[in-house]
Amino acid sequence: MSSLALILAAVGPLSATADGLADLQKASDTAHAVVRRALVEEDGSALASVFTENGAVISPTGQVVRGRTTIRASAILLLLTMGGGEMKISRQDLHLIDSTGYETGLYTFRKAGESKDRVWTGHYTAIWEKEDSQWKVARAIGLR
Numbered sequence: 001m002s003s004l005a006l007i008l009a010a011v012g013p014l015s016a017t018a019d020g021l022a023d024l025q026k027a028s029d030t031a032h033a034v035v036r037r038a039l040v041e042e043d044g045s046a047l048a049s050v051f052t053e054n055g056a057v058i059s060p061t062g063q064v065v066r067g068r069t070t071i072r073a074s075a076i077l078l079l080l081t082m083g084g085g086e087m088k089i090s091r092q093d094l095h096l097i098d099s100t101g102y103e104t105g106l107y108t109f110r111k112a113g114e115s116k117d118r119v120w121t122g123h124y125t126a127i128w129e130k131e132d133s134q135w136k137v138a139r140a141i142g143l144r
Contacts, residue, residue: 017096020096021094021095021096023135024094024096024101024128024135025094027128027134027135027136028091028094028101028103028126028128028135031050031135031137032089032091034046034047034049034050035047035050035087035089036086036087036089038075039079039084039085039086039087039109040084040085040086040112041084042079042080042083042084043079044072044073044074044075044076044077044078044079045072045075045076047071047072047075047079048068048069048071048072048075049068050136050137051068051071051136051137051138051140052068052129052131052136052137052138053067053068053131054066054067054068054138055067055068055071055136055137055138055139055140056071056138056139056140057071057074057139057140057143058139058140058141058142058143059142059143060122060142082111083111083112083113084111084112085109085110085111085112086109086110086112087107087108087109087110088107088108088109089105089106089107090105090106090107091103091104091105092104092105092106093105099129099130100127100128100129101126101127101128101129101135102125102126102127102128103124103125103126103127103128104123104124104125104126105123105124106121106122106123106124107121107122107123107124107143108120108121109121122142122143123142124140124141124142124143125139125140125141125142126139126140126141127139127140127141
């Protein structure tokens with residue numbers, strides 16, 4: 001195989017991956033906006049909407065909440081008892097390997113009405129999968 005053929009063979013998959021990564025980044029940006037808005041509006045259903053049907057949230061202590069329905073119920077209960085607030089999400093890395101997306105970042109949450117000194121911060125990892133042709137979070141790790 002000629003050098004040009006090797007280069008062309010390599011460029012095809014790379015541009016498809018670049019397109020896929022751009023699509024994943026757009027989905028991540030949209031999900032971040034949905035989460036931020038849901039926390040302000042105290043909307044557990046909207047929070048759960050970014051997850052796959054069999055998605056899971058894994059807390060820093062290892063507690064697991066599985067399934068979009070259970071995530072929605074847990075989010076509603078949490079928002080009813082704790083209240084909403086403002087969240088800043090700072091994505092650090094985003095990778096697409098085969099058909100799975102991997103995102104890492106930092107978050108800062110401030111409960112509504114609390115002082116600016118009282119915040120919850122942490123690292124998160126999100127594992128993305130396509131469900132019905134749309135990127136959704138299959139696993140969110142590190143969220144409280």
